[in-house]
Amino acid sequence: MTDxxxxxxxKEEDPSEDRVSIVPRDLKSLxxxxxxxxxxxxxxxxxxxxxxxxxxxxxSVVDSLPNNTSIVTSLNAFYDHTSNHIxxxxxxxxxxxxxxxxxxxxxxxKKLSLFAMEFVPRIARAQKLDALSSQASIAGYRAxxxxxxxxxxxxxxxxxxxxxxxxxxxxxxxxxVAGLQAIATTKRLGADVTGYDIRLAAGEQIExxxxxxxxxxxxxxxxxxxxxAKEQSKDSQKNQLEFLKEYILKSDAVITTAAIPGRKAPxxxxxxxxxxxxxxxxxxDLAATTGGNCESTKLGEEVEIKGTKVIGPKNLxxxxxxxxxxxxxxxxxxxxxxIIKENxxxxxxxxxxxxxxxxxxxxxxxxxx
Numbered sequence: 351m352t353d354x355x356x357x358x359x360x361k362e363e364d365p366s367e368d369r370v371s372i373v374p375r376d377l378k379s380l381x382x383x384x385x386x387x388x389x390x391x392x393x394x395x396x397x398x399x400x401x402x403x404x405x406x407x408x409x410s411v412v413d414s415l416p417n418n419t420s421i422v423t424s425l426n427a428f429y430d431h432t433s434n435h436i437x438x439x440x441x442x443x444x445x446x447x448x449x450x451x452x453x454x455x456x457x458x459x460k461k462l463s464l465f466a467m468e469f470v471p472r473i474a475r476a477q478k479l480d481a482l483s484s485q486a487s488i489a490g491y492r493a494x495x496x497x498x499x500x501x502x503x504x505x506x507x508x509x510x511x512x513x514x515x516x517x518x519x520x521x522x523x524x525x526x527v528a529g530l531q532a533i534a535t536t537k538r539l540g541a542d543v544t545g546y547d548i549r550l551a552a553g554e555q556i557e558x559x560x561x562x563x564x565x566x567x568x569x570x571x572x573x574x575x576x577x578x579a580k581e582q583s584k585d586s587q588k589n590q591l592e593f594l595k596e597y598i599l600k601s602d603a604v605i606t607t608a609a610i611p612g613r614k615a616p617x618x619x620x621x622x623x624x625x626x627x628x629x630x631x632x633x634x635d636l637a638a639t640t641g642g643n644c645e646s647t648k649l650g651e652e653v654e655i656k657g658t659k660v661i662g663p664k665n666l667x668x669x670x671x672x673x674x675x676x677x678x679x680x681x682x683x684x685x686x687x688x689i690i691k692e693n694x695x696x697x698x699x700x701x702x703x704x705x706x707x708x709x710x711x712x713x714x715x716x717x718x719x
Contacts, residue, residue: 354386355695357686358415359404360424361390363433366650366664368396368671371423371443373679374407381408383686384693388412388419397671420695423682428453435460438712440695442682444468444481447709447717448612454715461713463697465685468611471706478684479703483527484677489666490531490607493634497603498539500632500659506540517542521597522561523618523643524607525552528636532605533561544597548590566593587616595623603632606643619644621655629657638662 357380359372370393372380377387387409391401401411415422419436427435427443431452435441440463447453447466457464467481477483498505501518508515520536522529525547537543537560545556546564553563566589598604598619609615615637624633624646635647642662646655650664667674688703689695699705709717 353418355384355421355690355693356416356419357385357387357421357423358419358436359387359389359393359409360415360422360427361393362425362429364426364429366668367425367429368668369425369675369678370394370397370399370671371425371675371678371682373397373675374399374403374409375676376679376683377404377407377409379683380686383690385421385686385690386410388415390415394675397675399672399675421686425678428456431456435462437461439463440465442467442685445709454710457710457715458713462710463708463712464710465689465707466709467681467685467707469707469709471702473702476703479681479707481678481681484681485667485674486526486528486607487531488670488674488677489636489663490528490533490605491535492666492669493528493532493605493607493636493663494535494539496634496661496663497536497605497632500634500661501603502630503602504540505536518602519600520544521546521601521604522607523547523594523604524609525549525556526607526609529605529607530555530559532607532636533559536605537561544601546594546597564597566590590618591620591623594618595620598623599626599628601631602628603634605634605636607636608643609637609640614641615643617643617645619646621645624658624660625656627656627658631658633658633660635660635662636666639664 380387389404389409389411391411391413404411419439421440424443427441437460442465444467445453470476470479503518504515505518507517518541520541520543522533522545525545533543533545543561544564545561550565556563606618633644635642635644637643638647638649644660646660647662649662652659652661
């Protein structure tokens with residue numbers, strides 16, 4: 351009889367991280383793959399999942415993952431560069447490996463194999479693995495709520511005996527998953543919402559949510575084959591800033607979500623524009639973790655500039671850790687169902703999903719430089 355594959359659920363080391371990578375409800379499905387699940391003590395506590403929840407669902411709760419753990423799941427496995435990773439194990443996690451050389455060193459020194467969850471290919475079969483989208487949707491929703499509670503105004507049109515109060519004007523920059531969810535959320539709350547994206551194809555999605563769509567003149571190849579926005583030329587960026595300024599100054603709140611994978615976030619709002627915004631305006635910058643779409647953004651802080659609040663949230667998905675963990679766990683389950691076959695780890699690189707997502711194998715890089 352072959353040894354059972356041990357899957358370890360890591361307790362997150364980032365003190366600001368409340369999510370957990372695997373939730374109890376998915377343990378039955380994981381066990382059916384032939385996996386033995388061990389969970390680090392209190393890994394799910396901050397997300398709302400007790401140690402008893404895991405034990406009742408069939409997992410073993412341990413103080414630390416055993417050295418024979420084959421697969422380790424996490425949200426951010428490399429937060430602490432001094433963490434003692436299990437040699438020769440497979441790590442499944444979100445990473446910033448494109449820009450973080452320390453992760454590469456760790457993988458090489460510990461002979462790790464790494465599945466980077468941000469490398470999910472944009473193909474139909476991989477949609478259930480798309481952790482970036484599942485977490486971005488939650489971030490977009492939370493951004494809409496932050497606007498609603500930060501503005502000193504109603505979001506919807508209000509008709510009162512004392513008079514009619516017009517709806518707040520919300521501008522959402524970037525119509526990816528987070529942007530569309532921010533549009534949908536603020537629209538449901540009754541705001542007058544406008545969406546912007548350099549990808550003209552995003553216009554239909556914005557309008558389908560009941561919002562207005564604006565776009566400047568952009569090059570026809572402004573979108574990658576994977577559906578992401580491309581980095582623009584300096585001239586295009588300058589024109590973009592001039593085009594957006596008019597709409598920003600008209601808005602009560604702006605939610606920015608523009609990001610380029612592996613690159614610093616593009617600047618869409620200059621500090622000089624912030625200084626001209628209406629008193630009491632709010633900017634929620636979802637790109638804060640990669641430098642921010644607003645020049646005035648400070649990660650994890652709320653700053654005020656001439657009466658305008660600029661909010662740079664650090665980890666909005668963690669604010670809804672219970673549900674965020676559920677969808678992330680499903681993303682991981684989808685991947686594990688592909689790499690575990692007949693109770694064995696089967697790394698078939700003819701499978702586009704495995705070939706794209708496995709960025710390190712036994713300590714050797716598989717990333718095209």
